[in-house]
């Protein structure tokens with residue numbers, strides 16, 4: 001179970017990283033096409049979709065790396081059971097909000113499909129396809145929050161220090 | 170008392186938005202404050218591509234869209250974006266009348282209704298260099314902001330460039346873009362005269378803004394309020410078309426004052442562009458199917 | 471329910487959620503949700519999804535992840551170290567020494583990037599580790615970085631100026647030009663403050679390492695060549711018409727990859743680390759941006775900013791008092807909304823008032839940009855604070871506190887702008 005979940009988060013993050021390369025590729029393509037005089041239609045829209053995928057698909061992985069920021073002023077001063085209680089509250093609120101986010105993201109892609117919502121730009125993409133990135137990413141985030149919630153409840157949650165912090169000190 | 174939200178994509182000072190605000194005030198007055206419409210100009214509530222869907226799903230009860238924006242979804246939304254099909258206000262009105270039954274039907278299926286539509290001023294070509302024929306357009310760096318403008322670029326051999334509206338000014342200053350098609354009004358609003366000095370008044374097409382109402386929200390109103398809304402909409406339409414003509418004259422005058430050469434297209438350029446229009450109409454008819462043909466026939470009758 | 475009660479309730483909800491450690495992006499979405507469910511008749515969920523999708527897939531934002539990636543690459547090269555070697559001999563004579571690299575770096579990078587978060591992240595990646603290694607105290611390095619990062623908005627190109635220019639119907643080119651002097655002046659104010667701080671805290675600034683002759687200084691400056699080349703490539707791509715201001719970020723990424731390869735620090739490991747690091751940092755910001763977009767939508771429906779703006783407009787103030795009132799209004803709004811939302815939500819009401827008061831709209835644009843810069847560093851919602859919390863792991867309240875002096879310097883700047891409007895209007899007047 002643990003392995004499967006970690007694979008899920010990291011797999012989504014690798015897709016996000018690929019999408020990041022996609023943003024770069026699309027923007028470069030629009031520059032190069034102009035210089036060399038060939039047509040690259042819809043690169044702006046594709047760059048936008050790739051950016052959305054990069055942002056959403058990495059949500060869970062970033063959470064697991066403890067790099068989503070929060071105010072820990074109060075949490076940092078508490079100890080023992082009080083701290084556990086507050087963490088449980090924050091995680092419960094997060095699970096609920098992530099669930100809303102995931103439900104409506106899935107619904108967005110679904111409704112786009114039903115309503116035949118098509119990009120108004122030159123790319124004319126059926127919008128449910130790129131919106132899948134948002135739907136999948138937010139669902140994986142929900143899974144990760146439930147995972148954290150369960151670990152905290154059972155007293156096995158370990159928070160790693162963000163890597164970034166180590167870089168700079 | 171009912172409150173409606175009306176998302177619109179253009180700034181508060183744009184003539185379409187001014188007209189919308191007037192419409193909202195009229196509705197307020199006519200219903201004795203029973204229906205209040207809050208205009209959210211400048212894409213402050215929803216952005217342009219999101220507005221149709223917001224109305225369709227009821228996140229906004231009423232909203233203003235640029236019809237041609239939705240051509241990818243259904244070709245007939247883009248009938249008023251076909252170059253040289255309707256190239257004057259009178260023709261554009263005629264086209265609107267031919268297009269309206271189709272719009273009513275389609276929007277009805279989507280749970281919406283068309284309250285009114287107002288044309289933008291006619292589209293011309295802004296260019297850094299002189300253009301006397303389509304041959305002169307070869308190699309132009311041409312801003313392609315819609316499927317139609319991209320296709321025109323292809324047909325005349327210009328290099329289509331994708332630049333967002335927000336970056337247009339800077340793109341023209343640095344030479345990323347040296348030509349694009351738009352109305353005198355948009356050219357004035359975006360201060361194109363600071364960069365490009367020629368505007369060819371080709372009157373290529375007059376795209377329309379349409380105000381859509383969510384059907385369920387409309388049905389929830391009582392009869393007198395519905396009537397007041399429809400009446401105010403009809404008045405806004407008449408007022409809007411007149412405002413569009415006035416805006417065209419005003420902004421062309423302002424462009425001139427700011428050093429823009431307003432040029433009537435040469436016979437050669439006109440003939441060349443007509444050819445482009447014919448090709449595009451043919452392609453459009455293939456994609457638009459029998460409905461498209463019926464629309465064009467009704468218009469040309 | 472009246473506006474005061476609504477505002478109170480939402481602010482209480484915001485602080486309760488934030489204070490109890492709920493993740494920031496989710497908190498903003500939660501407050502927006504509560505606001506929409508309680509105070510608007512519209513269904514919140516679908517509207518949230520449409521808005522979040524629209525804002526997270528918008529082309530105009532693509533420069534942000536790319537600049538963040540550029541910063542991650544540079545951070546893994548020897549570029550930051552060599553930039554310091556090149557700059558050190560020139561700033562060593564000034565009180566505060568290498569602290570000025572934050573201000574200089576941000577000022578130069580601001581000419582490349584149109585956003586404040588990207589400026590803060592990219593320069594911070596280079597300066598924070600180097601300054602830390604050399605023993606500069608954290609509070610002043612992080613504070614000055616948060617402050618100077620906001621210059622990304624004032625020095626052209628600038629996303630917020632484009633948004634304002636379109637709303638207010640003023641020339642974007644003129645706005646850009648108008649931002650140059652105020653940008654340099656504000657940077658000088660920051661540097662001036664750093665000198666005063668260094669003179670007041672003589673023990674806290676590490677000692678300089680020896681004196682150099684002018685020739686030696688020039689020779690040391692050779693280390694600046696790579697960074698100058700990179701900046702020149704990005705700026706050059708914009709001003710030669712090769713790339714638009716948004717696309718220039720991609721030139722920056724390619725340029726830093728090439729530099730990294732030239733310095734032989736680019737391997738699979740470095741590439742992967744920079745890519746994953748950038749993806750995570752961008753993802754962190756993206757979640758907050760998503761929450762902020764939803765909060766903006768909720769505010770649009772509820773109409774709080776609009777009502778507040780209408781109230782200010784109705785007071786019938788003298789021009790000076792109007793500016794003071796607007797500054798306070800935007801500072802308060804800026805605590806909770808990001809800059810672009812503030813402008814978009816209020817311009818319709820504010821502009822006619824400002825015009826009626828006979829205030830020049832180019833000047834007002836610069837004024838707005840300065841108050842939006844302040845919003846970047848005021849808690850609880852301040853994007854530079856978020857970026858720096860993500861990068862340093864410091865508590866946001868601490869970062870906000872050490873950034874406070876720079877907030878006051880921006881207030882000074884706004885006052886200067888009022889008393890000497892030519893700072894903003896002289897250069898565009900020459901166009």
Ligand code: NA
Pocket residue numbers: 579580581582583584585621622623624625626627628
């Ligand atoms: Na900038």
Ligand code: NA
Pocket residue numbers: 804805806807844845846847848849850851852853
């Ligand atoms: Na703030």
